Amino acid sequence: MTEQSLERDRTAFAGAGAAIPADVGASTDPTLVHESGLEVEVRSQWTYARRRFMRHRLAVASLVILIVIFTAGFTAPWIAPYSFEGYDINNLEVGPTFSGGHVFGTDLLGRDYFSRVLYGIRTSIHVAFVVTILTVIIGTSIGMVAGYYSRWADNLLMRFTDLILTLPALAVLLTAAAFLGHGSQYRVAVIVSLLLWTLLARIVRGQFLSLREKEYIDAAKAAGSGDLRIMLRHMLPNALGPIVVFATLTLGGAILLESYLSYLGFGVQPPTPALGKLIADGQDVSSHDWWLVTFPGLTIVLIVLCINFVGDGLRDALDPTQRIRA
Amino acid sequence: MPEPVLSIRDLTVEFKTEDGVVHAVENVTYDIAAGETLGIVGESGSGKSVSMLAVLGLIPQPPGRIVRGEAFYKGRDLLRMPKGELRRIRGGEVAMVFQDPMTSLNPVLKVGAQLAEAIQAHNEGVSDKEARKRGVALLALVGVPKAEQRYDQYPHEFSGGMRQRAMIAMAIANSPSLLIADEPTTALDVTIQAQIIEVMKAAQRETHAATILITHDLGLVAELADHVVVMYAGRVVERGDVFTIFSNPRHPYTVGLMESLPGLAVEQVTLQPIPGQPPSLISLPPGCAFHPRCALSNGRARCRTETPDLREAGAAEHVAACHFSEELEGYKSKLVGAA
Numbered sequence: 225m226t227e228q229s230l231e232r233d234r235t236a237f238a239g240a241g242a243a244i245p246a247d248v249g250a251s252t253d254p255t256l257v258h259e260s261g262l263e264v265e266v267r268s269q270w271t272y273a274r275r276r277f278m279r280h281r282l283a284v285a286s287l288v289i290l291i292v293i294f295t296a297g298f299t300a301p302w303i304a305p306y307s308f309e310g311y312d313i314n315n316l317e318v319g320p321t322f323s324g325g326h327v328f329g330t331d332l333l334g335r336d337y338f339s340r341v342l343y344g345i346r347t348s349i350h351v352a353f354v355v356t357i358l359t360v361i362i363g364t365s366i367g368m369v370a371g372y373y374s375r376w377a378d379n380l381l382m383r384f385t386d387l388i389l390t391l392p393a394l395a396v397l398l399t400a401a402a403f404l405g406h407g408s409q410y411r412v413a414v415i416v417s418l419l420l421w422t423l424l425a426r427i428v429r430g431q432f433l434s435l436r437e438k439e440y441i442d443a444a445k446a447a448g449s450g451d452l453r454i455m456l457r458h459m460l461p462n463a464l465g466p467i468v469v470f471a472t473l474t475l476g477g478a479i480l481l482e483s484y485l486s487y488l489g490f491g492v493q494p495p496t497p498a499l500g501k502l503i504a505d506g507q508d509v510s511s512h513d514w515w516l517v518t519f520p521g522l523t524i525v526l527i528v529l530c531i532n533f534v535g536d537g538l539r540d541a542l543d544p545t546q547r548i549r550a
Numbered sequence: 551m552p553e554p555v556l557s558i559r560d561l562t563v564e565f566k567t568e569d570g571v572v573h574a575v576e577n578v579t580y581d582i583a584a585g586e587t588l589g590i591v592g593e594s595g596s597g598k599s600v601s602m603l604a605v606l607g608l609i610p611q612p613p614g615r616i617v618r619g620e621a622f623y624k625g626r627d628l629l630r631m632p633k634g635e636l637r638r639i640r641g642g643e644v645a646m647v648f649q650d651p652m653t654s655l656n657p658v659l660k661v662g663a664q665l666a667e668a669i670q671a672h673n674e675g676v677s678d679k680e681a682r683k684r685g686v687a688l689l690a691l692v693g694v695p696k697a698e699q700r701y702d703q704y705p706h707e708f709s710g711g712m713r714q715r716a717m718i719a720m721a722i723a724n725s726p727s728l729l730i731a732d733e734p735t736t737a738l739d740v741t742i743q744a745q746i747i748e749v750m751k752a753a754q755r756e757t758h759a760a761t762i763l764i765t766h767d768l769g770l771v772a773e774l775a776d777h778v779v780v781m782y783a784g785r786v787v788e789r790g791d792v793f794t795i796f797s798n799p800r801h802p803y804t805v806g807l808m809e810s811l812p813g814l815a816v817e818q819v820t821l822q823p824i825p826g827q828p829p830s831l832i833s834l835p836p837g838c839a840f841h842p843r844c845a846l847s848n849g850r851a852r853c854r855t856e857t858p859d860l861r862e863a864g865a866a867e868h869v870a871a872c873h874f875s876e877e878l879e880g881y882k883s884k885l886v887g888a889a
Contacts, residue, residue: 443646457667
């Protein structure tokens, strides 16, 4: 740290002489090499954040596991050994076995549970990503406008946010999913995100309230930038850390929520497998066919745990108060 | 005097706070002509910066309020201009250099990106490549070494002096007619200050911009300014060209400011501060706001009861707001002796 600042000072000093240096642009190498041989490497804040994240072993491990699970989910149609609705009449209700090719066993109809779980992951993360993206867009926009304009816009938007927050989320969700969902996973996703954005709106508003007092925002205004430009280009990148962390945690939350809904029968409709739905299906026979509940359940736990660890790692990495030890 | 670029008339700005109304700027009037440099001098809180921010529409309202006054820029009143029009003028024809270069660059954007934005915001249709070319040239102009590489660096990789150079580059990017520098050297150490002054001079030569230099550094004013406005407690107390002000100050506050500086010609062991504190802008002393600290007043009743107006003080265009400014005739500034 001290070494670095010293390096920077010296760089500044080295260039302090003439007002107009003659050799501008003469050198094309990517690092700044001065007469004294000091090098200045170009590093953004994201570089530092990545380094900090990489030191967080649990988060990195979780990220790897997540990538594997998500890839498996997305590529389910190609890598699943069986179709999610194909029947294997010779192997009804078989427990997990490697020899028979049914690693997670089969259900009452002889459908391969490994394939069904893969397709279930696919459905769940599809929904979760749609929910997360919508939530971030809605929450960020409302938070931005409220925090930037403050006063009556802030009042209006934040009271509306409070109103949404007071709704009993699960009850509203179940009702809405039942009457408006029509079994479409994307409709359900929209309904979920319409309830989840409130917290993010508050976070972003808080960030913007403090950011708008920064001198560089005044400087941007003095330079003639418009409101939208200042919000999106100058302030949003500064608020990105908390937004990224929130998005990550929302992803986990959305997978859980979708599981609840599907478990209760309001989410994704059969025959499309979803993780929550698989648990619900297996529950009736769980006393003897334990694998039907265990594998989808474990998958949910694993995904949500990993997402939370990654979220923690990101929070630590993006926290600006953290000291840079790179 | 040639046609003024900016002409401020009776500008009065207030801030509403919980403790009462702060009279930050009161009845401030001055002109600045094309190509000249105007130094605005005064203690912290004397309304130097606020008057400029008000002109640019950068005062948050509320709590701030522009009570009255006009600010004519090339004949158009900036204070009553539609927001969009004012925005086009800001950063284009009127640019500003802020006080603290450590906080006035956006930490998440590359310096070059911010420079390019300043260029593109006022020149539609300039491609990124062109903007880059001009940005690099500007960085070189203000003395940033290896401008080509520095262009792609983040502010945290710049030192304070470098950042201020980058800020100046941004300010002159669109060849403004008026450049406002708000204490451009205050946050820098002395050796860097001297360099930044050189950069300011170079920038002015390049753009021929009229420059308003807000500072409390009389040395800087003597170095750069053509005219001087001295402010105290939100009011202009003396105004004149730089030679008159320095050789023949007619306001006891100006005299006090000069006395408080170390002189080179006169051997001096202790500095002479102005006694007391700047008054609270919520409840100004009655009469002349400076009278409780004034060496000239001597408890005379007129100072306490009557607010002095700016009046002619001998030389052309030299005005001072003191009832007894004639008594300062013959005051010899040690600063002039040094020069």
